[in-house]
Amino acid sequence: MSEVNTISEVRAKATLAKGAATLMNRLTTEQKNEALLAMADALLAERDSIIEANGRDLQRGRENGTNESLLDRLALNSARIEAIAEGLRQIVELPDPVGNLLESFERPNGLLVEMKRVPLGVIGMIYEARPNVTVDAAGLCLKTGNTVVLRGGSAALESNRRIVEVLRGAIADLAMPAEALQLIEDSNRASVDEMLKLNGLLDVVIPRGGASLIQNVVQNATVPVIETGAGICHTFVDESADVEMAANIAVNAKAQRPSVCNSMETLLIHRACAASHLPVIADRMRAAKVAIRGCDATRELLADAAPVTEQDYATEYNDYILNIRVVDSLDEALAHIAKFGTMHSECIVTENNSNAQQFLQDVDAAAVYHNASTRFTDGFEFGYGAEIGISTQKLHARGPMGLPALTSTKYTIKGNGQIRG
Amino acid sequence: MSEVNTISEVRAKATLAKGAATLMNRLTTEQKNEALLAMADALLAERDSIIEANGRDLQRGRENGTNESLLDRLALNSARIEAIAEGLRQIVELPDPVGNLLESFERPNGLLVEMKRVPLGVIGMIYEARPNVTVDAAGLCLKTGNTVVLRGGSAALESNRRIVEVLRGAIADLAMPAEALQLIEDSNRASVDEMLKLNGLLDVVIPRGGASLIQNVVQNATVPVIETGAGICHTFVDESADVEMAANIAVNAKAQRPSVCNSMETLLIHRACAASHLPVIADRMRAAKVAIRGCDATRELLADAAPVTEQDYATEYNDYILNIRVVDSLDEALAHIAKFGTMHSECIVTENNSNAQQFLQDVDAAAVYHNASTRFTDGFEFGYGAEIGISTQKLHARGPMGLPALTSTKYTIKGNGQIRG
Numbered sequence: 001m002s003e004v005n006t007i008s009e010v011r012a013k014a015t016l017a018k019g020a021a022t023l024m025n026r027l028t029t030e031q032k033n034e035a036l037l038a039m040a041d042a043l044l045a046e047r048d049s050i051i052e053a054n055g056r057d058l059q060r061g062r063e064n065g066t067n068e069s070l071l072d073r074l075a076l077n078s079a080r081i082e083a084i085a086e087g088l089r090q091i092v093e094l095p096d097p098v099g100n101l102l103e104s105f106e107r108p109n110g111l112l113v114e115m116k117r118v119p120l121g122v123i124g125m126i127y128e129a130r131p132n133v134t135v136d137a138a139g140l141c142l143k144t145g146n147t148v149v150l151r152g153g154s155a156a157l158e159s160n161r162r163i164v165e166v167l168r169g170a171i172a173d174l175a176m177p178a179e180a181l182q183l184i185e186d187s188n189r190a191s192v193d194e195m196l197k198l199n200g201l202l203d204v205v206i207p208r209g210g211a212s213l214i215q216n217v218v219q220n221a222t223v224p225v226i227e228t229g230a231g232i233c234h235t236f237v238d239e240s241a242d243v244e245m246a247a248n249i250a251v252n253a254k255a256q257r258p259s260v261c262n263s264m265e266t267l268l269i270h271r272a273c274a275a276s277h278l279p280v281i282a283d284r285m286r287a288a289k290v291a292i293r294g295c296d297a298t299r300e301l302l303a304d305a306a307p308v309t310e311q312d313y314a315t316e317y318n319d320y321i322l323n324i325r326v327v328d329s330l331d332e333a334l335a336h337i338a339k340f341g342t343m344h345s346e347c348i349v350t351e352n353n354s355n356a357q358q359f360l361q362d363v364d365a366a367a368v369y370h371n372a373s374t375r376f377t378d379g380f381e382f383g384y385g386a387e388i389g390i391s392t393q394k395l396h397a398r399g400p401m402g403l404p405a406l407t408s409t410k411y412t413i414k415g416n417g418q419i420r421g
Numbered sequence: 422m423s424e425v426n427t428i429s430e431v432r433a434k435a436t437l438a439k440g441a442a443t444l445m446n447r448l449t450t451e452q453k454n455e456a457l458l459a460m461a462d463a464l465l466a467e468r469d470s471i472i473e474a475n476g477r478d479l480q481r482g483r484e485n486g487t488n489e490s491l492l493d494r495l496a497l498n499s500a501r502i503e504a505i506a507e508g509l510r511q512i513v514e515l516p517d518p519v520g521n522l523l524e525s526f527e528r529p530n531g532l533l534v535e536m537k538r539v540p541l542g543v544i545g546m547i548y549e550a551r552p553n554v555t556v557d558a559a560g561l562c563l564k565t566g567n568t569v570v571l572r573g574g575s576a577a578l579e580s581n582r583r584i585v586e587v588l589r590g591a592i593a594d595l596a597m598p599a600e601a602l603q604l605i606e607d608s609n610r611a612s613v614d615e616m617l618k619l620n621g622l623l624d625v626v627i628p629r630g631g632a633s634l635i636q637n638v639v640q641n642a643t644v645p646v647i648e649t650g651a652g653i654c655h656t657f658v659d660e661s662a663d664v665e666m667a668a669n670i671a672v673n674a675k676a677q678r679p680s681v682c683n684s685m686e687t688l689l690i691h692r693a694c695a696a697s698h699l700p701v702i703a704d705r706m707r708a709a710k711v712a713i714r715g716c717d718a719t720r721e722l723l724a725d726a727a728p729v730t731e732q733d734y735a736t737e738y739n740d741y742i743l744n745i746r747v748v749d750s751l752d753e754a755l756a757h758i759a760k761f762g763t764m765h766s767e768c769i770v771t772e773n774n775s776n777a778q779q780f781l782q783d784v785d786a787a788a789v790y791h792n793a794s795t796r797f798t799d800g801f802e803f804g805y806g807a808e809i810g811i812s813t814q815k816l817h818a819r820g821p822m823g824l825p826a827l828t829s830t831k832y833t834i835k836g837n838g839q840i841r842g
Contacts, residue, residue: 205817222640224816245838252840361834372836394541394624394829395645398819408815412781415793417666419673
């Protein structure tokens with residue numbers, strides 16, 4: 001017993017996950033799909049006990065004064081559990097990248113070199129109080145032959161604990177080892193900090209949540225990280241933009257779902273069309289209940305615009321608020337985006353193909369649009385199916401991360417006694 | 422003036438490098454190759470002044486009591502400068518991955534989605550006192566349209582300063598901006614620490630050198646890192662191994678060039694063939710001046726073997742020293758490799774294809790060999806040309822890193838007014 005007590009929960013569970021990695025790597029696609037389908041069935045069969053556990057989380061949340069929007073993200077009901085189970089079934093339908101042969105060549109000395117996709121290994125997921133992420137992340141990681149250590153927000157602990165019990169129970173008699181799925185129940189912040197330093201046990205940590213959660217991971221992890229999410233996205237309305245198209249795209253990018261990372265925070269507009277286009281765009285924004293903050297030139301055209309600050313340009317509102325800045329040129333728009341953008345999604349609305357080409361070439365972001373809303377940066381919209389997140393870093397994966405982003409590669413080399421001369 | 426003094430050299434030069442990134446990204450392959458060829462010519466033309474600067478480094482090194490092997494790595498002469506210039510010419514010959522179209526598809530809503538290779542952006546290189554790395558790294562980074570901030574070992578500062586002057590001078594009248602190549606001259610350790618935290622300016626840091634340099638980067642960087650190098654590699658001689666082949670491969674893996682990361686540190690041998698094979702292998706090792714440390718069973722067979730410790734198994738000797746351990750089974754060999762290996766290069770020598778298949782499948786390493794020396798893990802040996810290093814992590818790149826490892830991707834999406842419903 002004393003030995004058990006000297007190992008933290010985080011290290012103990014990560015060690016179990018790593019121990020299961022070899023078995024996971026041996027599973028066939030059929031075995032992995034069988035497990036995911038059993039999990040989906042079990043979620044539906046056990047929905048009452050999951051809703052009950054979730055009720056305890058909700059009650060604790062209300063007692064702690066959690067706001068309604070967070071409670072809504074936390075809440076599970078029968079329809080939501082059905083949607084979550086359906087998400088697992090959709091992952092089953094996605095092609096399994098593991099084992100794909102990416103390169104194969106014979107060297108002059110007769111060595112046969114092959115490079116294949118393999119699982120990443122052990123994935124650490126750190127996220128907020130959204131129980132659906134528990135199932136999504138488990139499904140995506142396990143489908144790709146990884147094992148996963150989940151550390152969700154403490155406000156969802158009862159829900160997550162019951163969900164993981166159900167998922168593990170569902171595969172008890174199947175080829176997939178239950179140890180491949182681990183949930184950290186220690187709700188102290190220290191358990192997150194410990195995960196971030198587990199080099200040798202975790203192969204990668206993926207944070208999913210708000211800016212402060214992601215920054216904590218990026219700043220403190222020694223394990224490799226895939227940075228996701230933060231989105232200060234711009235739409236640049238160029239001199240030649242069609243006013244109707246510009247208004248449609250801008251309102252969609254801002255107001256169709258302001259809380260997500262691919263929504264727009266700042267509209268840049270060329271001075272030459274500001275007088276003609278801004279009033280039209282502003283009318284549509286007002287109709288969508290968007291509050292406007294503008295530069296001086298904007299405020300001359302829009303009497304109701306509040307003044308915008310540098311800090312506003314650097315803020316991801318995730319809300320019905322929009323900055324507007326009038327610029328003198330495409331270059332000024334590009335400089336603004338380079339300064340304030342988070343390399344997520346950026347758009348130019350223009351009828352000038354040469355300007356469009358320069359924007360697509362010069363903007364350093366995961367997804368750059370010509371005449372379409374930034375809201376399309378999404379795994380489903382790209383046709384990739386469910387995604388583990390949207391990478392805003394340049395290493396390993398960039399943009400919507402489908403299943404291949406959860407894999408690595410391995411060289412195997414077959415010889416008949418070759419040695420190096 | 423006061424303003425200049427408040428910005429550190431590291432931040433100032435990284436800012437210049439980032440400022441040059443857009444221009445670099447616009448260069449054609451021809452423009453990049455023209456610059457590299459001009460650099461190669463200039464290195465030859467200016468070899469005297471480079472050798473002179475190198476002489477000052479060598480003199481300082483001797484005065485500081487630097488050992489001969491480090492002095493040898495630091496030393497430049499006419500032949501070595503010719504080899505370095507030739508390395509640049511070889512990089513010119515490599516295909517440029519930037520701009521390659523990796524995906525292209527039209528969505529049902531008419532959006533045209535393309536994913537192309539783009540430069541990573543700004544690469545930080547941290548390395549030791551080897552002036553050849555200055556040129557290699559510059560060549561590989563610039564060929565792929567990146568800008569680069571070099572921080573070499575302080576013992577090579579005079580050499581590196583002169584080399585970078587020559588390289589920048591060579592492109593003064595060409596399309597490639599000289600600001601794309603930056604050398605940190607501050608030889609305090611603090612300048613390395615500062616680079617590791619330059620999120621937003623550096624897109625990646627690549628350490629190249631010994632284990633302590635790499636671990637410092639991995640442990641302290643908040644910028645994404647590509648971990649390279651450390652290699653505790655094994656050769657497992659299975660029950661059915663051909664004794665001649667096993668001896669050839671083992672001696673090559675250990676003694677052909679012990680100082681490099683893909684050389685072998687520990688030989689594992691199946692108990693069933695230990696008595697027949699070990700004496701043959703040991704004779705060959707002795708002839709190659711390799712000192713042997715062995716487990717108890719090894720020492721029963723080899724009277725001159727010193728005892729091996731757990732710490733020995735965890736050590737990258739980079740020297741003419743070999744651990745030998747007798748194991749009872751393939752599984753025991755796999756467990757040893759999982760415990761002590763650094764996921765670099767591993768080999769099984771066997772005539773049993775089923776065992777070979779299991780080894781290739783289960784060993785979690787960048788390169789796994791059947792019947793060939795681990796010494797082949799190398800960009801040139803794989804036919805990729807010059808490499809920036811050998812990645813031992815699973816994210817982004819694994820194994821020998823050719824030019825594609827120095828790129829990221831970008832989505833561009835072309836529409837005609839699409840918005841999300």
